[in-house]
Structure formats: structure tokens, C-alpha cells
Amino acid sequence: MVAHVGLISLTSCFSPLSRLPRLSSTKHKPFAMAAMNEDPVRQWILSEGKATKITNISSIGGGCINLANRYDTDAGSFFVKTNRSIGPSMFEGEALGLGAMYETGSIRVPKPFKVGPLPTGGSYIIMEFIEFGPSRGNQSVLGRKLAEMHKAGKSEKGFGFDVNNTIGSTPQMNTWSSDWSQFYGEHRLVYQLKLALDQYGDSTIYEKGQRLVKSMGPLFDNVVIEPCLLHGDLWSGNISSHKNGEPVILDPACYYGHNEAEFGMSWCAGFGGAFYNAYFEVMPKQPGFEKRRDLYILYHYLNHYNLFGSGYRSSAMSIIDDYLRMLNA
Numbered sequence: 001m002v003a004h005v006g007l008i009s010l011t012s013c014f015s016p017l018s019r020l021p022r023l024s025s026t027k028h029k030p031f032a033m034a035a036m037n038e039d040p041v042r043q044w045i046l047s048e049g050k051a052t053k054i055t056n057i058s059s060i061g062g063g064c065i066n067l068a069n070r071y072d073t074d075a076g077s078f079f080v081k082t083n084r085s086i087g088p089s090m091f092e093g094e095a096l097g098l099g100a101m102y103e104t105g106s107i108r109v110p111k112p113f114k115v116g117p118l119p120t121g122g123s124y125i126i127m128e129f130i131e132f133g134p135s136r137g138n139q140s141v142l143g144r145k146l147a148e149m150h151k152a153g154k155s156e157k158g159f160g161f162d163v164n165n166t167i168g169s170t171p172q173m174n175t176w177s178s179d180w181s182q183f184y185g186e187h188r189l190v191y192q193l194k195l196a197l198d199q200y201g202d203s204t205i206y207e208k209g210q211r212l213v214k215s216m217g218p219l220f221d222n223v224v225i226e227p228c229l230l231h232g233d234l235w236s237g238n239i240s241s242h243k244n245g246e247p248v249i250l251d252p253a254c255y256y257g258h259n260e261a262e263f264g265m266s267w268c269a270g271f272g273g274a275f276y277n278a279y280f281e282v283m284p285k286q287p288g289f290e291k292r293r294d295l296y297i298l299y300h301y302l303n304h305y306n307l308f309g310s311g312y313r314s315s316a317m318s319i320i321d322d323y324l325r326m327l328n329a
């Protein structure tokens, strides 16, 4: 989920899957068997999901891009998202990201179970259903657990990820690279600058942004950057808590990158002193953290400009102008 006030939520609609007949009815068995073959979500839940019956399917609001449903069964509940038009690659990226974060055994994330195509077109993802609590959890626990994930999630392939994924609905390129500033410049900033040029003809932001990318080297002086597993889209809409109070993070755009890039959405995350103090106890603050902070915010402002229009342009432009002045570029 990308932060933007005023988006229309599509998740109040019912999934077409929820209208398929229930399998528990013997009276309609021939039709039910046909429906089961056409409904891979039911099929998985009633086989590998180890349920013998689905007792209820209810719609969950809150997302912007996909339809979300809770499937209650005699083997517990499952969370299912469907998209009617996009193939499985988007959900495969989400599942790989959730799986990588889950494997670190640090912060709580829903365990992904299955991704696949829908027979009518589109795709689905099935994952662990999490019972959320009323608050977003303890800030210092969130900071510590996030840092533990960054510390545990290491990559031998450098910066990037095994698949490309999406940030909001914008493609996010994750081609492996051994050089962080090259990766961040090319696959994050320049990618978004090109989109702004193609979509809005914005040659001013494109040219100034390119100048910044070419001259940003000194911002990384005296810092050793190791690839860490990042959630990639960490803002308040993607942070919640289990009913037991444990923080939970959702809906990632994972890749291996500089841990500081995780704070690129901090303008929309409400992280306070308790969060940062706990985070830096596990992942110590590196020299130059403050001077790089806006560079990491810039990627998300550019993405919001490309997704939602000119309201975000001036925020992106003023970061670029400030850096060009600071770097005499």
C-alpha cells in the first residue's frame, strides 16, 4: 500500500471467488467439483491448507489495489488477496518478500502460502491471517525488531532482489548490483526520473535529478554499506500489531539495500524517539545518516509524483535543489 489521502478503496467489493458455490453441499456435488477446479483458492485451502470445510468468506477493506477476503475454515483463517487483471508476478514478488522477512525470525509478518493465476484472468495470494489489535504496537519493540530483521537479512548477491516488484503500482527494478550508490542511483532515482519525463514531459526535474545522481558520491563517504533485507515501503498503513501487541509489518516491496533507505517513507510513518533509539541500539547510526536522509525520501516523493500527480513535485524538487546546492553540483 502506498500512502496517499483520497484514494478510493476497492476492497469493499466482494471477490468473484466468494460467489462460487460451497463445496460442502452434496446436493450440488457435480457443480461443486467443477467450481473447485475453477477456484484454485478453495482448492488450495481444502488440500494443502488442511481444511475440510470453508465456513465463511468475508470481505476486508483497506487496500487500494487488490480485493481482500478472510476465509474462515475448520483449520483456522486464511487471508486471500485477488487481482482481476494483473498476473501472478505482483503477488509472487509480495510472497518472496514476505517469505524472506519471515525467514529472518525477527519481526512478525504474515507467512505466505500460495500464489497463482485465476482461471478468469488475474491472480491470487493466500497467506496467514493475522488478528490485528487496536493499536499499532509498542514503538520501541517495532524499532528493535525492524533492526533485528535488517541485521539478520543478509544477501550474498549484493543489492537487489531475485525478482522485480512494485512500489505502490509502480514497477520497482531489483537487478543485482555490488555497488549501492550505483543501484540506488540507477534503479531507484533515475527510474523514477525517467517515468516523470515520459509521463509528464518534466525535463527540469529529470535533468536536475540526473545531476544529483552523478554528484551524490560524497554523501556515501566514510560509510560501509552492507546489503540488508528491507521491507521497502514502511509507512503507517503497512504497520500494524497482532492482538497480543506484537508489531506486524505488511504489504512489502522488499529488496536488499542500505538499511537507512528503510526510512524513506518516514514522513508518513510516525516513527518517534523511542522507535529510533531502539533501532540504533541494534543497528548503530552510521556517519552521515542525517545528510542522506532526504536522499532516501526523494525516491518515495518521486514515486508519489508519478502515481498521484503534481502535488508531490515541489517536495521532490526542493530536495533535489537543496542537494545540488550542498554538493555544488
Ligand SMILES: Nc1ncnc2c1ncn2[C@@H]1O[C@H](COP(=O)(O)OP(=O)(O)OP(=O)(O)O)[C@@H](O)[C@H]1O
Binding pocket: 001, 002, 011, 060, 061, 062, 063, 064, 065, 066, 067, 068, 079, 081, 110, 127, 128, 129, 130, 131, 168, 250, 251
Ligand atoms: N495477513 C493479513 N491478515 C489479516 N488482515 C490483513 C492481512 N494483510 C492485510 N490485511 C488487511 O487487509 C487490508 C488490505 O491489505 P493490503 O493493504 O495488503 O492490500 P493491497 O490492496 O494489496 O494494498 P494496497 O493498499 O497497496 O492496494 C489491510 O488494510 C489490512 O487491514
